[in-house]
Amino acid sequence: MVDFFQSAGSGFREAFYAVFNVLWGDFITIPLPGGGQLGISLLVMILIPSGIYFTIRSRFMPFRLFPEMIRVVTEKKTSGKYGTISGVQALIVSTATRVGMGNLVGVVAAISAGGAGAVFWMWLIALLGSSTAFVEATLAQLYKEKDPLYGGYRGGPAYYIHCLFKKKRGGKKSILACLFAVSGLVCWCGISQVIGNSVSSAFENAFQIPPLVTTVLLVALAAVIVLRKNATVRVLDIMVPVMAVFYLLITFYIILTNITTLPGVFQRIFEEAFGIRQVVSGGLGAVIMNGAKRGLFSNEAGSGSAPCAAAAADSSHPAKVGLLQALGVFIDTLVICSCTAMIMLLTPEAMTSGLEGMALLQTAMQYHMGNAGGIFIALIIWLFSFSTFIGILFYARSNIAYLFGDNWISQTLYKILALIMLFIGGLAAYSFVWDLGDFGVGLMTIFNMIALFPLAPQAMKALRDYEQQRALEKVKRKGVEN
Numbered sequence: 001m002v003d004f005f006q007s008a009g010s011g012f013r014e015a016f017y018a019v020f021n022v023l024w025g026d027f028i029t030i031p032l033p034g035g036g037q038l039g040i041s042l043l044v045m046i047l048i049p050s051g052i053y054f055t056i057r058s059r060f061m062p063f064r065l066f067p068e069m070i071r072v073v074t075e076k077k078t079s080g081k082y083g084t085i086s087g088v089q090a091l092i093v094s095t096a097t098r099v100g101m102g103n104l105v106g107v108v109a110a111i112s113a114g115g116a117g118a119v120f121w122m123w124l125i126a127l128l129g130s131s132t133a134f135v136e137a138t139l140a141q142l143y144k145e146k147d148p149l150y151g152g153y154r155g156g157p158a159y160y161i162h163c164l165f166k167k168k169r170g171g172k173k174s175i176l177a178c179l180f181a182v183s184g185l186v187c188w189c190g191i192s193q194v195i196g197n198s199v200s201s202a203f204e205n206a207f208q209i210p211p212l213v214t215t216v217l218l219v220a221l222a223a224v225i226v227l228r229k230n231a232t233v234r235v236l237d238i239m240v241p242v243m244a245v246f247y248l249l250i251t252f253y254i255i256l257t258n259i260t261t262l263p264g265v266f267q268r269i270f271e272e273a274f275g276i277r278q279v280v281s282g283g284l285g286a287v288i289m290n291g292a293k294r295g296l297f298s299n300e301a302g303s304g305s306a307p308c309a310a311a312a313a314d315s316s317h318p319a320k321v322g323l324l325q326a327l328g329v330f331i332d333t334l335v336i337c338s339c340t341a342m343i344m345l346l347t348p349e350a351m352t353s354g355l356e357g358m359a360l361l362q363t364a365m366q367y368h369m370g371n372a373g374g375i376f377i378a379l380i381i382w383l384f385s386f387s388t389f390i391g392i393l394f395y396a397r398s399n400i401a402y403l404f405g406d407n408w409i410s411q412t413l414y415k416i417l418a419l420i421m422l423f424i425g426g427l428a429a430y431s432f433v434w435d436l437g438d439f440g441v442g443l444m445t446i447f448n449m450i451a452l453f454p455l456a457p458q459a460m461k462a463l464r465d466y467e468q469q470r471a472l473e474k475v476k477r478k479g480v481e482n
Contacts, residue, residue: 020435023442043442046449047302051128054135057460062130062326068470069327072320090313090321107340108361116265117272119341126333129301130326136452138322138459140307141315147397148406154398155311157304157444158184161451162402180304180447181399185414187440188392192418194437195385196425205362206378215426219419222386226393226415239390243383244336250376251339254368258346265345299329303441304448308395319466322459343368393418 026039055062111118136157143163144155161177199218200211255262300306306325313321340361347364365373396414404410 016439017435020439020442023446024438043445047132047445048125048128050302050449050452051125051132054131054456055128057456058131058134058463061134061463062127062330065323066327066330069323069330072323073327090309090324107337108344111341111344115272116268116341116345117270117274119269119338119345120273122333122337122341126299126329129299129333130329132452133299133301133306133329134319134322134326134463135456135459136302136304136307136448137310137325138318138462139452139455140311141313141318141321142458142462144311147312147401149401149408149411150397152314153312154401156308156395156398157448157451158399158402159311160455161447164451164455176447176450178403180444181403183440183443183447184304184308184399185396185403185440187437187444188396189418189421190435190437190440191392192389192421193425195389196422197428199382199385200426202378202381206374211426215423218386218426219423222389222422223419225390226419227412239383239387243380243387244331246383247336247339247380250369251342254343254346257368261346265342268345299332300441301329302449302452303445305392305395305441305444308398309391311398312394317462317466317469319459319462322463389418389422 023043024041027042027045029039107122139160140155140157143160144153145159146152147154158177158181161180162174165174165176196215196218200214203209203214204211306328310321310325313324315321344360344364347367351363351367362374362377365377367373369376393415396418397411400410400414
């Protein structure tokens, strides 16, 4: 019997990593000058062309309508119904989950493997990913439903996938929608454990606090928030702006104190993004792919996560929520990820040579801030990770409801499961769980993109309608002024 279970476990692991490698491994390889090669994963093959396609179809929306994105953020908010959230609050929730460990350790890993040039490709991918984020968020608004449990609205890819295939085949449930919802729940459980481990490790290194103490306090605080009915958004309303501003201020301080070396940093980024040295050494593939992967999966565009928050927004027009989520991609990659990159690249290369991961980031911070750098990193990791945990449980609401119906039992059980994973992760690190999170988000992306292309014309129609309405408003305003 023991041999049977060991064999079954081994078989599961082999099957798991077979699928994992298809999603994240080198699906195809392209030879490069200098003897190197460019390995392209299946997900990158899907998401980059999709971003280009949606950017062209939207008539380069990220560039044309960036001022409109800012205007929508700053416009006067109207009071919504009980349980609803505004478009800006939906942006805050999605930003809470985008701005997580990927903005710290992920950027460090990209630069460690791909050099400074990876930053340029992160920026480029963000510009393309914002169009994809617009499409999926707008569709989430178009197909949202009323939420009888929490009040307000709910939705996301599971719901617009359901509507797409229900129209064609009928039935109560869509298999593809169920697969998306299950993949999301698996992914977010894995991320919960990663968060627990990241926070406990950071506090042990910075303050010598035993992991058990940190984990118990972390889980207790998380339970107080997530087990309440509607505390999630209220907490993130305060937490996300504070942590973003705090991180920006520290980065601006570092930039100002190293202002004379800043031109050299930008020169290094662009030289290594296209540099002859990288081509000759065979390293150009690593530069491009590490930047592309980090840009794609830090901002989550196309994965279907952020639409779960976008659907909950009460907005006067679906396209407004789409524009806000497109802006969220800019905030994540062009602002927060760039902050992390600047912190590292403004550190003398001699000090960081041979280092990678958290050791690289901690060394950079100690160079800029002395011993306070370690404390800063620990606090930032806690803020980023904790906000991610709260945000993913907000995402989970709609997926649980789709799978199990409207009941508090399933909603509460998943929250308890996530808290257990948070606790386990705080005490021990299991590499399989990191892979489990990547596995889940990879499958989510595949299932989401299958529906995104046939439904995209509806998002483009909503964008045209919104632009026409805005043009009429401007004409009326000029008429009144004259």
